[in-house]
Amino acid sequence: MHSEDQYHTIVCIGTSTGGPRALQTVLSELPRHLPAPIVIVQHMPPKFTKSLANRLNTLCEIQVKEAEDGEILQKGTAYIAPGGKQMSLISHGKEVKIRILETEPVNGHRPSVDVLFQSVSRLKKHKKLAIIMTGMGSDGKKGIIDLKEDRETIVMAESKDSCIVYGMPRAAIETGLVDSVTKLDDIANNIMKLLG
Template identity: 45%
Template sequence: MQNAPLRRVQVMIVDDSAVVRQALTEVLNADPGIEVLCAVADPLLAMERMKTKWPQVIVLDVEMPRMDGLTFLRKIMAERPTPVVICSTLTEAGAATTLEALAAGAVSIVTKPKLGLRRFIEDASADLASAVKAASHANVNRLRVAHRTEPQQQPGVAPPKFTADAILAPSGPKAMQQTTERIIAIGTSTGGTQALEQVLTCLPRVSPGIAIVQHMPEKFTAAFASRLNNLCQIEVREAKHGERLLPGLALIAPGGKHMMLKRSGAYYYMEVIDGPLVNRHRPSVDVLFRSAAKCAGPNVLGVIMTGMGDDGARGLKEMRDAGASTIAQDEASCVVFGMPKEAIRMGGAQRVQSLGELPRSILDFGAGKRIEGK
């Protein structure tokens, strides 16, 4: 009996650069799990092609003639929601537009430089393929109205998958004892921009301090924090090295840097450092969670949310073993149920909750209540 043929993810590329279209087509078609249906120069041509064959995933530029990518994205999400990966230039201006695209329903970001484009795309081929495959599994019904800088590597070869051991050693047998100040550590990836917006906008000014790792390239995290700050009652900003974590403040790890929680007396502060990719990410959720386990123990609530892969799953288990309270987002409310699923499988989650339940749990924990399993 022959094995069933591999079902390939069918992709449409929409980019006004012929060089980008050719390079993306080559690297994606080289993956046996992906098939590029077509590569077109603008959204109007894309809509003509989509009349006869609708793709499973669209790789979309945001700056194009005739119709911009953001307008096209909103049209797609209104008519027939489809997973979209934004292919954006790594600039501050591009970051602002890309964040609008994520808010409008795009699943994730891949970045492209202005120079050395073909070599960059070839070097990042494993990331491109992973982004497309993750998008193909996205629950687009969870997308409301819902990366990183890599070192050079051989084309098509994924970087080594380091654990959090590359940044800091595991906790000892006893975590630091509880103090009066309670804090929150959150880790998320694919679909996390919308999920974080939904959670953080529900929090009042009087809320526990929150440390966040959202997988996102550098230059994008500052714009993302600024966007959330304009929407939320709490203050939200990109973390700086040595910055104290205070009540009513959420600090987001800068793209391209690891972020760790540290303690000085009764106070917590953030350490922002360079270092190798951990679980192929920088920032890594595992690094934040391990640091929280070591310095906060029962005084921290760990929350792992929507995302592809397993970054944060081991760290959440370490937090639970150190006496922390831990929650995983449930499958029904996730865009991609990868990271929470692995955390649950490893026994790291005391409780599994929907996205809508998380703000109340954060406030309850900050008020001194324990998060019991259910």
């Protein structure tokens, strides 16, 4: 880890149908002093993401919040993209800043996993850990392809037997770029091993 870096790895998660329960399972098992920030796209309409973030925050040791435009990522915090808007990340000196945008839906989604993952792929100073969990459709597939142009990226997909809907993980696996396929109950443990 570079001493000047506030954090060296960014964890990004994309999920849809069945996602709130899956996120609760993963985030509630992570320790308070998680050495990385987490950015999350959960397909949801406006207003629902804030209540999801608030509920998860009460159940988790890490801080969970709805992302706000201009925030600087902090380790030990999970940021959920606001429903009805797109979330992307940009370099800001040695730090990384959240951008919340009113741009068009992508893959029929706002927020879209592809929009987030593609912005993360442009961050050159950080390792990336991308996770696709339960959800319908193929959002996140293009983002994984972009992320994997950087050899520092590790991609994990939730296994079929623990998904509510296997669409998004299946689409991710079909790229041939997924490094591991993991049961929901093992994802948090694998995140910690990869951050270790």
